[in-house]
Amino acid sequence: MRIFSGIQPTGDKHLGNYIGGFRQYAKTQELGEAFFCIVDLHSITVEHDPRDLYERTLDLYAMLLAAGLDPNRSTVFVQSHVTAHAEASWLLSAVTSFGQLGRMTQFKEKGDVREFVSAGLFTYPVLMAGDILLYRTDRVPIGDDQRQHLELARDVAERFNSRFGETFVVPEGIYPEVGARIMDLQETTRKMSTTGGTEQGTVKLLDEPDVIRKKFRLAVTDSGREIRRAADKPGVSNLVDILAVATDCTPAEVETAYEGKGYGDLKTDVGDAVVAFVTPVRERYLELRGDEPELRRLLAGGAEKAETEAAPTLAAMYERMGFVARG
Numbered sequence: 001m002r003i004f005s006g007i008q009p010t011g012d013k014h015l016g017n018y019i020g021g022f023r024q025y026a027k028t029q030e031l032g033e034a035f036f037c038i039v040d041l042h043s044i045t046v047e048h049d050p051r052d053l054y055e056r057t058l059d060l061y062a063m064l065l066a067a068g069l070d071p072n073r074s075t076v077f078v079q080s081h082v083t084a085h086a087e088a089s090w091l092l093s094a095v096t097s098f099g100q101l102g103r104m105t106q107f108k109e110k111g112d113v114r115e116f117v118s119a120g121l122f123t124y125p126v127l128m129a130g131d132i133l134l135y136r137t138d139r140v141p142i143g144d145d146q147r148q149h150l151e152l153a154r155d156v157a158e159r160f161n162s163r164f165g166e167t168f169v170v171p172e173g174i175y176p177e178v179g180a181r182i183m184d185l186q187e188t189t190r191k192m193s194t195t196g197g198t199e200q201g202t203v204k205l206l207d208e209p210d211v212i213r214k215k216f217r218l219a220v221t222d223s224g225r226e227i228r229r230a231a232d233k234p235g236v237s238n239l240v241d242i243l244a245v246a247t248d249c250t251p252a253e254v255e256t257a258y259e260g261k262g263y264g265d266l267k268t269d270v271g272d273a274v275v276a277f278v279t280p281v282r283e284r285y286l287e288l289r290g291d292e293p294e295l296r297r298l299l300a301g302g303a304e305k306a307e308t309e310a311a312p313t314l315a316a317m318y319e320r321m322g323f324v325a326r327g
């Protein structure tokens with residue numbers, strides 16, 4: 001089975017990214033042949049700082065390796081290193097519906113809050129469809145917010161297949177289980193996020209241990225005293241979930257262990273547990289990130305593997321669409 005996922009090199013990565021994303025990827029590589037793509041071409045669809053893009057691309061790569069992705073086992077690469085992605089995107093735009101692109105909620109949401117809306121923001125899902133389809137991907141682990149984009153990729157694959165002949169595998173999404181969503185520690189009904197969340201409520205993976213402990217100490221819990229997961233107690237539920245993940249047990253076990261205890265105990269313990277949980281990742285990250293030539297050498301290997309896999313699909317696309325191959 002083929003698995004493909006893309007991650008944008010933007011924003012400081014946080015505990016939610018790690019628990020719901022990177023850590024899952026490391027498990028996903030056990031399921032089959034996995035491709036993890038740092039989607040730098042997607043990151044220019046909203047205004048970006050060139051220096052930032054450069055640094056964050058390498059930051060993210062080091063972070064993915066630190067989180068357990070094995071470059072020998074999986075193909076981990078940068079999207080712009082494999083030119084097939086940009087080419088596929090153009091070819092696929094011929095079988096993408098303009099109307100469907102206009103209905104993408106992410107386009108509407110991101111477009112609404114900007115003065116300048118780039119054409120790239122609009123065609124973003126076409127590039128994403130190409131990412132997935134080039135590798136004849138079976139399964140795509142993604143967040144719930146990407147469901148509509150995956151639907152579009154499936155539609156594009158089907159339209160291409162029916163117009164030009166069977167070329168693409170129609171991919172399916174793998175969505176995180178409920179509970180794999182980590183919420184902001186301050187605004188407990190919002191997902192933890194470096195763009196939409198609060199500074200105090202977002203635990204960054206590279207926060208110093210004392211900063212992490214403090215953020216948990218100040219976490220918003222809810223009224224009532226009982227430490228139980230409940231719909232009307234999103235703050236408590238979130239802390240219980242995080243502690244369960246960090247200590248590798250179930251939320252129910254956490255609840256039992258905290259029977260009769262107060263929120264103060266819970267907050268201190270979650271803080272300590274998260275520090276212990278992320279410290280090895282942070283240390284490994286810092287070590288890897290310090291050696292840029294080595295990171296780039298490893299990335300070149302990833303690009304080569306990815307290119308080898310993407311090339312035949314791209315060639316088939318050109319051929320079936322009627323292009324004359326260069327003699």
Ligand code: TRP
Binds near residue numbers: 004005008131142149
């Ligand atoms: N749009 C995805 C996001 O923002 C990133 C992405 C780009 C992606 N290409 C992909 C995810 C291909 C899965 C497969 O999260």
